[in-house]
Amino acid sequence: MRLRGVELRRVRMPLVGRFETSFGAEDDRDVLLVRVDTDDGDGWGECVAPNDPLYSAEYADGAQLVLERHLLPRVLALPDVTAEAAVAAMDEVKGHPMAKAALEMALLDAELRARGISLAEHLGADRDRVPCGVSVGIQPDVDTLLRSVEGYLEQGYVRVKLKIAPGWDTEPVRAVRERFGEQLLLQVDANCGYRPDDVPRLLELDEAGLLLVEQPFPEDDLQTHVELARRARTPVCLDETITSASVARHAIAVGACSIINIKSGRVGGLLESRRIHDLCAEAGVPVWCGGMLETGIGRAANVALAALPNCTLPGDTSASSRYWERDLITEPFELQDGMLPVPTGGGLGVEVDAERLAEVTTATTWCPAG
Numbered sequence: 001m002r003l004r005g006v007e008l009r010r011v012r013m014p015l016v017g018r019f020e021t022s023f024g025a026e027d028d029r030d031v032l033l034v035r036v037d038t039d040d041g042d043g044w045g046e047c048v049a050p051n052d053p054l055y056s057a058e059y060a061d062g063a064q065l066v067l068e069r070h071l072l073p074r075v076l077a078l079p080d081v082t083a084e085a086a087v088a089a090m091d092e093v094k095g096h097p098m099a100k101a102a103l104e105m106a107l108l109d110a111e112l113r114a115r116g117i118s119l120a121e122h123l124g125a126d127r128d129r130v131p132c133g134v135s136v137g138i139q140p141d142v143d144t145l146l147r148s149v150e151g152y153l154e155q156g157y158v159r160v161k162l163k164i165a166p167g168w169d170t171e172p173v174r175a176v177r178e179r180f181g182e183q184l185l186l187q188v189d190a191n192c193g194y195r196p197d198d199v200p201r202l203l204e205l206d207e208a209g210l211l212l213v214e215q216p217f218p219e220d221d222l223q224t225h226v227e228l229a230r231r232a233r234t235p236v237c238l239d240e241t242i243t244s245a246s247v248a249r250h251a252i253a254v255g256a257c258s259i260i261n262i263k264s265g266r267v268g269g270l271l272e273s274r275r276i277h278d279l280c281a282e283a284g285v286p287v288w289c290g291g292m293l294e295t296g297i298g299r300a301a302n303v304a305l306a307a308l309p310n311c312t313l314p315g316d317t318s319a320s321s322r323y324w325e326r327d328l329i330t331e332p333f334e335l336q337d338g339m340l341p342v343p344t345g346g347g348l349g350v351e352v353d354a355e356r357l358a359e360v361t362t363a364t365t366w367c368p369a370g
């Protein structure tokens with residue numbers, strides 16, 4: 001494939017409601033989109049870096065700058081571009097997985113679209129629809145939380161994930177369990193919010209019968225995750241810690257987790273995501289697809305990933321309406337009996353509506369080859 005140039009586009013979209021986690025709250029997204037212009041046609045990618053560097057070190061402005069200054073020059077210099085060759089060319093640049101993943105996604109989309117192969121098929125998916133969970137942010141009080149969870153269950157979500165933080169954990173978790181019963185598939189996510197001293201507090205969550213506890217401790221603290229995993233009945237799942245297949249192998253080997261959340265942005269791409277999926281399958285570690293408040297572009301990639309055979313737990317692959325009043329980028333993903341259909345069209349399998357996209361675009365930068 002010959003790459004003529006890459007367009008970096010910033011799009012501002014308000015969230016349907018505030019999303020609060022242990023590290024902060026967001027009211028809108030300032031998304032960085034990547035369009036590759038090739039002799040095989042266009043491809044789209046979404047950079048999941050949030051507005052601020054609070055989930056990890058990456059943020060949208062930084063991701064755009066590293067693409068412009070360091071990643072695009074290396075990829076635009078390739079005579080024959082494939083997603084795989086681009087990933088190899090970007091490898092000498094340290095870090096910035098979300099920036100790299102966005103460009104990889106756009107190239108995969110262009111490549112597969114031209115060949116008429118869906119991303120799901122390319123990755124090795126074996127299902128045409130995936131069950132969906134929903135991630136529920138920290139709420140002002142327990143009543144508001146119960147109403148919010150009730151609304152999502154009415155929409156059909158098959159699994160609920162509560163964001164927790166010190167001071168917002170055992171009480172809301174117990175209240176949700178009591179109100180909705182033993183049958184509810186329930187899990188929690190701390191986004192690194194706890195410290196080693198909090199292990200006894202987290203052990204109290206065992207009584208709630210949770211599917212898993214996600215990333216209770218800081219991303220570089222494998223040892224405390226090992227300690228909790230040894231002592232708790234609730235399985236420990238890692239998110240922020242797992243930045244590559246190599247880290248995943250290490251975390252599993254030392255017993256820091258028994259479940260892994262895969263996000264293509266966090267690990268530097270969809271190809272690395274599949275490697276993690278495969279090594280987890282071999283190790284008997286179930287995985288599920290996380291979410292980063294994506295527009296329809298990133299959401300399409302997540303749904304394809306969630307259809308892989310070892311994604312045996314429902315993901316945070318919610319419907320578009322969970323985050324957006326109207327997704328102005330692509331057609332919306334809508335729940336059908338708690339499931340989302342896996343796109344079957346070539347590449348990501350979603351169409352970008354140029355006119356509506358223009359309405360929400362705040363800036364466009366064109367980076368030509370040569």
Ligand code: NPQ
Nearest residue numbers: 021026050135191290291292293316
């Ligand atoms: C998680 N996502 O699993 C993340 C965290 C997260 C769906 O729970 C802006 C962009 C704000 C991405 C806040 C879910 C965000 C974000 C939280 C991701 O840990």
Ligand code: MG
Nearest residue numbers: 189214215239
């Ligand atoms: Mg998480």
